[in-house]
Amino acid sequence: MLRRRVILPILASLFTFVLVVACTQANAPTGTSTSSAGDSGGAAGGNPIPIGIAVAQTSNVALLGQEQVVGAKIAEEYFNQEGGVNGTPIRLVFQDTAGDEQGAINAFTTLITQDKVVGIVGPTLSQQAFAADPIADRAKVPVLAPSNTAKGIPQIGEYIARVSAPVAVVAPNAVKTALKIDPNIKKAAVFFAQNDAFSKSETETFQKTVQEQGLELVTVQKFQTTDTDFQAQATNAMNLKPDLIVISGLAADGGNLVKQLRELGFKGLIIGGNGLNTSNVFSVCKQLCDGVLIAQAYSPELTSPINQKFREAYKAQNKKEPPQFSAQAFTGVQVFVEALKALDTKTKLSTLSPEQLRTELNTQILAGKYETPLGSISFDPEGEVNQSQFYVAQIKMEQDGSNGSFKFLN
Amino acid sequence: MSPDVPILEVQNITRRFSGLVAVNNVSFAVRTGEIFGLIGPNGAGKTTLFNVITGLTPPSSGQLRYGQTSLNQLRPHQIARLGVARTFQNLRLFGNLSVLENVAIARHLHIHTGLVQSIVGTRAAKTEERQTALKALEILELVGLASKAEQTARNLAYGDQRRLELARALALQPQLLLLDEPAAGMNPNEKGALSQLIHQIRDRFDLTVILIEHHVPLVMGLCDRIAVLDFGQLIALGKPEAVRHDPAVIAAYLGGE
């Protein structure tokens, strides 16, 4: 008995060590691919090209990460059916980043060193990007950020680019639209989720725009993404009689805030930030979401062929309109595929060493122009996205409040 | 201190616990060098009085003097620093430490190397550590535990644990030693030996001893003077013979008819 108690922990640690070593030696295909690419369509053979997807599949960020996973999977299937990269299929390798920095770095490291991906789409949060992107940049692996909107992301390094337009570009449109709808707006109140990097960046733009448009900013209320009860803060804000309320938050908290503002009798216009740009909001505030203006980088109603296909595929699976996060993840994969195609046409990919491939790919990504579900996009030399179209939508809920849609105003 | 001066003066000490008066207006003085017995039925307030003297429970009212110093406002370690050591009735050894370590802890007041010195391992620190161990062993020798120095304290037999309590208190090199039922749980032979040991210690270290004990023969044989507590009150004080025949004591302590 005594001896067993000594030996067990030693055995356990030995076992762990052996496993770790074994994994490094394993050159067999690794990573968990979602669909076996070879079977999924018309694409011809060849070893599938691995592209890493590092988003939050667990933790409390998973709500966003899940949407990205769905978008990326649709892209994988779609592009492989279209023939992959000139006949060679792609293979997405998913590594969960969870919600923290450590997880993001671990996921990136695994994708780079073990899964040997040509590039990475991820991570979900800007804070995670600040931690993990430098790893990829130093390893010279191109990264496309699908949802990192904070200031400074493309500047992390030359291998970092994003398909998610920074909030500074998207947000002002909504305020202008609100003023168009109701020119009598004088006072505005701003709410934002202070523990969310995205909302914090966005609110700065909103506050600036509100003041530039000559409105009086009566109060700035901070909350947390984990908050659900806003009665006290809503009361305080409403006491200052604002005509317009601008909210930067995520779906659950933002939706609840809208709902409670309305229930407590707020009649004015509400602008929701990009975090509320998901049909998840509908289920939270239901009928009361009606009329909320939302600044968006994506519209399901864009009539381009690629968006139509994406929208159909998404709706077939999920029975609802695709959210921006899915569209952006799709776009991330698309940019990789198209850049790979272009590169392959110039120089056969199989002739390139992995290092060369990644470097050339990065150059190609920044050089190209892409017709995506987000519209037509390209990148500036730093890796910042140039997106041609932004949208302001107004939420229209069905009578029973069970479902709704974004009605685009421009 | 001269033998005539009381080493400890207890003046009108009262201690209440939410309604219950555990010690009620008790006064006595303990002379330097004597062995002073404190007896009384269980629950009479003896241990509470010890706790008050050693600073574990502040008195509700009254004065405590140790020589010229008032003990009223002092915390236990400050009182220990003045030279007052005690043992506990219900054994409060450092159970997971070795016997030697238990005694070495009590050398605290005589150890002067600080954290940094001992971590760096200066010569002074090493010397002092060795001296501490030697001194501790010497004391263990005295109580007959030297051979068990390396054992974990909680693994000792009950009587040995009592002896270790005593050794630990002695290691402080106190002037006043308070022993709370030192013979509890010992057989008659052990009790006899302990009685001798206490005498021996008093003489060798020039101590004053206050002792709580139930075992009447032991108290009678050992103590110079005895105070009897009942219901928190001092009902008798004097030489063993006098106390023994005090009717109030017989009534309270022996529960006589």
Add this chain to the structure above:
Amino acid sequence: MQKLLEIQNLSVNYGAIQALQAIDLFINEGEIVTLIGANGAGKSTTLKAISRLVNPVGGRIFYQGQDVTRMAAHQVVRSGIAHSPEGRRVLTRQTVLTNLELGAYGRSDRLGIKADLEKQFLTFPRLGERRQQLAGTLSGGEQQMLAIARALMSRPKLLLLDEPSLGLAPQIVLEIFAVIRQLHQQGVTILLVEQNANLALQTANRVYILEAGQLTLTGNAAELLTDERVRQAYLG
């Protein structure tokens, strides 16, 4: 007379300390047996082993011929052994009445319980006066009475009493011992642990003397009251 309780070879350890070393004792139906000895000799431990608050490392306990060594504490009570523990341990945050009602927790005969409550209030009139008072506000003597009354509420065949005189005024001690004798006359078998050896010997039929976890002497209480060794050791 029949043996109500019999203990064979009972040993109890606290960690490395041997609290009881292979003791044997028995109690006949209708007896008062007392267990005396110094502090730490193992008296309370013996009671705790019987009521299963501690686990023996060896030996067996038979109650009415049945082996109860492995029973759980709450089952022991239901089989008819009540334990009034050392230090009384009344539930200080509950009223006197609730304490008594909980004493009858294992019973379901409402009328019987009611009758027994009245009986306790008759035996201990002071508890009757204070029935709505929180037990924590009672005096020590009253708490001791409550502890005994509470133990009686389970209608025990065997009552284990641990130091009922602890910290009580002589007057009250006498009162309590009067009650103990009265209970005895009513037919309750009692195992009494007592530091007041004089009183214990005067009350009990038989006596066991414990020293450092071992039984050293046993016999008729009246005889031991005059035994020189006992006088020397315990009576001063």
Add this chain to the structure above:
Amino acid sequence: MGNFLDSYGFLIVSTFWGALLGLSVYLPLMAGQLSLASPGFYALGGYIAAILSTQVLPHSGETYPFGFVLLEMGVAGLVSAVLAVILGIPVLRLRGIYLAIATIAFVEILRVLALNLEITGGAIGIFSIPQPFRSPVGYLWIALPLLVLTMVLLYRLEQSHTGRVFRAIREDELAADTMGIDPTYYKVLSFTLGAILAGMVGAVSAHFFNTWNAKQGTFDNSIIYLAFVLSGGSRTFVGPVVGGMVLTALPEVLRTIANIGGIPLWLGGFLQAMRLIIFGLLIVLGSMFYPQGIVTPELLNRLKLAFRKQPKRIST
């Protein structure tokens, strides 16, 4: 080997931080104080390093001077120490769970402050923190010596009189008090040592993670560090080291197992999805089967005996 370090450099260094943070909880626990304040000092240390390296200390060239990192660690340790003394004196009067909760309150208050202050950058935090090394493996130059040094110091501390005093207070504070030991002094000392360690680890971690924000050092971490100590074993410093390393590595090892070539795809996917579930189960089962933690002093003694023929002599 190079490949191995590339793959696991970050993880290996992370396990070292785990060990050190476990030790920062263990230090006050040596003196019986259940403090969960480590994440607070960790966060504080990180902010100090992040602010110093991005705004105060000038540097040119690709890599950030190594000496500056050490300087930041020193500053972080010092500030943590001062704060620990100020905080410790009132808070350490509390016992057990109350102390734990007061320290959790401290951590939460620091977090909310970090979200609201200008200088800490709110939720976005501070990013583009300069790198003293080319890859995460480089941090071994700090992590390894720091861990080894801390372990050596702790080993000596445990052997010293101060360590003995800590243990005595943990066993029985009142008895120690009557031995002439001032418990407050030693409690604050152990608390402060733990705080310094957490602050220093925070300072390097800011570089290690490239960024620092208010999510670093939260209530969750409080409990996780406690898990390091309790599952590793709380009666010798080896316990938290083992616990910190194993529990930091475990989720990643599970990820790696999911990635092994021979494993069927469904099982791999299952393992990856289940890895946090398995992690949680292992914590529960670990508590059940190793209530004393994996490493106990007794285990160490047996190991010692196994390697050494004779038992250790008393040093007299």
Add this chain to the structure above:
Amino acid sequence: MDITLFLQQFLNGLSIGSVYAIFAVGYTLVFSILGIINFAHGAVFTLGAYFTYFLSGGAVGTNGLLANLALPFQFSFAIALLLGSILSGLSAIAIERLAFRPLRLKGADPLLTLVSSLGAALVIVNVLQYLVGAEIYTFSEGIYGDLPASINLGTAERPIMIRTVQIIIFGVSAVMVGILTYGIGFTRMGKALQAVAEDATTASLLGIDPERFITLTFFVSGFLGGMAGALVGSSVSIASGPYFGIAYGLKGLGVIVLGGLGNIPGAIVGGMVIGLAEAFVPTDFSGYKDAIAFAILFVMLLVRPQGLLGRSRIQKV
């Protein structure tokens, strides 16, 4: 602050507080009997919300293993709430069996249950995510019948608006607390429970089986926690998915310590105090709202460690 605003915020505070209180009652109940904190209580809160959601006819979203699953029948909200709470109570018993009892029987350090209950919470949260995804689930509109969304307790000119669902939560909480107070204070079982809480050893001497009452306590705690989760979920959706209850776990800790650990009326008072304090945070300091609870707690621990309604314990020497 004018009187209308004051009244409005006062009511807001009470309604927030009642949510904290009902969460904390079950939390503190476990402490009262075992003297340890059950970190999995937040997870049980989440479970209650999910159970009730599914029983009242809600469907699983598209991301979990159980994608698109829904019960073939549905219960009215009241029944679903009751059944969901019972299931939560049973889950709490399972947690006790898995993460508490084995350690208790082994005599392990009570602190270790902090870790094992955290492990249990981790398992629950991740199993939930694996099964039903991370989506926000919202109870269907009609669960409270045709009640208006909010009620004006003031005048038309000076409205004092309160959300109806908050009044319902307040009411249900009050009823539950009433039942609990009666059950604990005035029934035989309740008195036995109190006896176990005060002194388990003595209780066993009275023929009370402490283990049974520990099981019962976990059930009641889980029942109340689950009901709190379902009610809050009906008000604000299962907002952060499987992590719904976790945020309450931390603040609930503040509430129960503020009220005095193990003290049931204390948990209610503590909840109300923190709810009101948060409601009255000045507009300009909204960012510090989350720290209020802990600042109050911190100060109180230093001044009165036993909590607002707790008793001080005399240390036995």
